[in-house]
Each structure stands twice: as structure tokens, then as C-alpha cells.
Amino acid sequence: MFKNLVENPEISENNEQQDSTVELTLFISKFKTTIWLLGIPTWIYGIVDQSLDTFADGYLSSLEFFHLLTTVLFFLSWLYLKPDIKDQQSQLNLCPMQSNKFALKKRHMISQEYILPFPYLCQIYHLLNLKHLETVHNFSLNNLKILNISHFQPTNIGGIIKFQTILDSPANPLRIWRKPIVEVDLILHTPYTIELSIPVYNKKRIIVIFQAFPLTDKEHQLFIDIYSDLNWPKPLLQILLHFASCLTLFEDLPYLRNLADTNIERLFKLSKFSNNASTLLFKRFVELYGTSGNTAKLIEGNH
Structure with a gap:
């Protein structure tokens, strides 16, 4: 993890x-x-x-x-x-800690950094809403579907949610090496850091770390780091991951733009009373950091 x-x-x-x-x-x-x-x-x-x-x-x-x-x-x-x-x-x-850090460096594939003209809360809402994997990323993930939420655990500063996904399209190239149904982990580590852990095959995984930091009330900085222990040629894997990451960000932009035009605070208030399983982790974020006061503190604390 x-x-x-x-x-x-x-x-x-x-x-x-x-x-x-x-x-x-x-x-x-x-x-x-x-x-x-x-x-x-x-x-x-x-x-x-x-x-x-x-x-x-x-x-x-x-x-x-x-x-x-x-x-x-x-x-x-x-x-x-x-x-x-x-x-x-x-x-x-x-030196076990240093050994772990060498393993980290070996597994690190790519890093990307963006400054996006959308409120930080829009990015958080998008990353923590599981349904967006089916809707916003319908093309890049080739009709991936979420079957059910298998586990949810709040933590002191975030939470962990596990959900099962299925490759609904028979033409999905991911079918070549991954099982038809796999369990994916989405973890809220801090108000700024979110992890998506995806199994590939033979206990190999791709782990995506999103770090979003508010710059102003209308823009934020997004860091994307991808790690993997796949035994593929690293240059080839890096090219594929860069392409996939850019494609998913390109899909994000219209949605984030539309979301920025809505009342994001209203979404936060409604989420407190929502029982939708796909937004459990977002609801947890709102419980911890989602009031107007806390949101302002997040922006101030990042400067």
C-alpha cells in the first residue's frame, strides 16, 4: 500500500x-x-x-x-x-528503510504535474466518486463496470474503500492478462493525497498516487505518480502509462469545467445525507474536511 x-x-x-x-x-x-x-x-x-x-x-x-x-x-x-x-x-x-526506498525508486514509473484552472474541491469530488470510472472514463477504461463495494473502512484522517470491477467489453485489451473480475483499492490518505491500487496479474499491481493542492479558490496543482512491479520493459511501460495518464486527464477536463460551474458547496452538503455506496469515500472527506471553514483552512495551510 x-x-x-x-x-x-x-x-x-x-x-x-x-x-x-x-x-x-x-x-x-x-x-x-x-x-x-x-x-x-x-x-x-x-x-x-x-x-x-x-x-x-x-x-x-x-x-x-x-x-x-x-x-x-x-x-x-x-x-x-x-x-x-x-x-x-x-x-x-x-537498513530496511533504505531498502524499501530503493524498492520504491525501482517501482516508480512516471511523474506528471499540472496546474488546473478548477477549484481543488472539484478534483477531490471527481477522484473520490467511483461512478466516474464508468462515466467520465468510459472510453479510456473501455466500459469497465463496478460490480459492488466489498469493503469500506474510515480512518482518522481518511478512509479505504475496496470495490470489484469487471471488464464489460469483450474487446477490452486488458482481458489479455487480467482476471475478468478484480478488486481495486481507493484510499484517502490525507486531504491532499489519494491512492488508486489496481491489480494486473500474478499479484502484480499498478498504483497511482494523486496529490492535489489548492492554490487559490479557483485553481489547484495536481501531481500524478505511478508505481508498478510489472516485469515489463520499463521504457515501454513508461510510454504506455504516460499515454494512459494524459488520456484520462483529457477526459477529466470537460467534466471538471462543468463541475466548476456548479455549486460545489451544495454537493458537499448533499453528500452528508447520501447513502450512495459509490461516494462513501467522498462522504468521509466531507465529514473530516468538507465544511466551508475547513476548506478555507486547507487552502491557507498549503501556502
């Missing part, structure tokens, strides 16, 4: 120094392994070359035998000096 992926914004300078130390350790370990691998064909070439020279005249002298034996012993010693991968891993395990 996101709490295991996203770095704490208050990481101290000491932790950054530890990061540098772990990076150096990894570099040295990889360098040792590379040198050892390059040494193997070099030693083999030396043994073959010396053997050909030794037996070229059909006579093996004691000195030539000693030189050949010494070369072979050095080669065997070189094989014995193979870097210990387990020992390298144990060095990383001494």
Missing part, C-alpha cells in the same frame, strides 16, 4: 546520508560482481593460450608445466572469490 511506498516528507538529513551510503554499497557490490564476471573469460583465454604454446612443440618441460599449473590454480582461486550475493543482501537488510 501507499504507506509502504511513499517517503515520509520529514526525512532527516541523517537518513539522506544513509541513503547515499547504501547507494555506494550497492554500486561497489555491482562493480565487484562485474569485475569477477569479466575475469572468468580472461582467465580461460589465458589458460587456453598458454596450453597451445606449451604443447606446440610436442614437448612439455617441467617449467612449462609449472607455469600452466600456476595459471590453472589462479583461475580456480578466482572462481572461489565469487562475490557473496547473500552477504550483499544482508548489508542492505541492516
Whole structure:
């Protein structure tokens, strides 16, 4: 989940120094392994070359035998000096937080940043309304449908909702690798941070982190970070994710524009009395942050 992926914004300078130390350790370990691998064909070439020279005249002298034996012993010693991968891993395990951060960097695929001329609350309402996956993103998600809400859990500063989705279109390319029905997680971590966690196949996932920050009462800044542990070529996956992210944002714009023209505060008030399962997480946001006073504080606190 996101709490295991996203770095704490208050990481101290000491932790950054530890990061540098772990990076150096990894570099040295990889360098040792590379040198050892390059040494193997070099030693083999030396043994073959010396053997050909030794037996070229059909006579093996004691000195030539000693030189050949010494070369072979050095080669065997070189094989014995193979870097210990387990020992390298144990060095990383001494710094579990740094190891997690390396895993985070490895799984990070793309980042996008936008300043949008719409109120921050419009973006929050859009991101937390599950029905928008079926309506606003009907084209990009190729008729994805929500079957049911399987789990909802409020937290002190947000909440978690799990819902099952089905690929309704027989032509949906996602059918190639994902199950027909999967459970997706949507998490409100803070009033600014929302996570969408999507299973793909074999317990591999794509995790999208949205961070929306109010700039004024009529515009906000949106950050999109996507993480994945898919074993696909990273450049190819990055291109696909950039395209998908841009496409979904393009779909968002007309809806956000229309939403900005409505009375967003009225939506907040109505949500308090709504029992619609698809807006449970938005209702939780309203309970925690949705009054006019709290909304103003969010904007002030971001500056």
C-alpha cells in the first residue's frame, strides 16, 4: 500500500546520508560482481593460450608445466572469490528503510504535474466518486463496470474503500492478462493525497498516487505518480502509462469545467445525507474536511 511506498516528507538529513551510503554499497557490490564476471573469460583465454604454446612443440618441460599449473590454480582461486550475493543482501537488510526506498525508486514509473484552472474541491469530488470510472472514463477504461463495494473502512484522517470491477467489453485489451473480475483499492490518505491500487496479474499491481493542492479558490496543482512491479520493459511501460495518464486527464477536463460551474458547496452538503455506496469515500472527506471553514483552512495551510 501507499504507506509502504511513499517517503515520509520529514526525512532527516541523517537518513539522506544513509541513503547515499547504501547507494555506494550497492554500486561497489555491482562493480565487484562485474569485475569477477569479466575475469572468468580472461582467465580461460589465458589458460587456453598458454596450453597451445606449451604443447606446440610436442614437448612439455617441467617449467612449462609449472607455469600452466600456476595459471590453472589462479583461475580456480578466482572462481572461489565469487562475490557473496547473500552477504550483499544482508548489508542492505541492516537498513530496511533504505531498502524499501530503493524498492520504491525501482517501482516508480512516471511523474506528471499540472496546474488546473478548477477549484481543488472539484478534483477531490471527481477522484473520490467511483461512478466516474464508468462515466467520465468510459472510453479510456473501455466500459469497465463496478460490480459492488466489498469493503469500506474510515480512518482518522481518511478512509479505504475496496470495490470489484469487471471488464464489460469483450474487446477490452486488458482481458489479455487480467482476471475478468478484480478488486481495486481507493484510499484517502490525507486531504491532499489519494491512492488508486489496481491489480494486473500474478499479484502484480499498478498504483497511482494523486496529490492535489489548492492554490487559490479557483485553481489547484495536481501531481500524478505511478508505481508498478510489472516485469515489463520499463521504457515501454513508461510510454504506455504516460499515454494512459494524459488520456484520462483529457477526459477529466470537460467534466471538471462543468463541475466548476456548479455549486460545489451544495454537493458537499448533499453528500452528508447520501447513502450512495459509490461516494462513501467522498462522504468521509466531507465529514473530516468538507465544511466551508475547513476548506478555507486547507487552502491557507498549503501556502
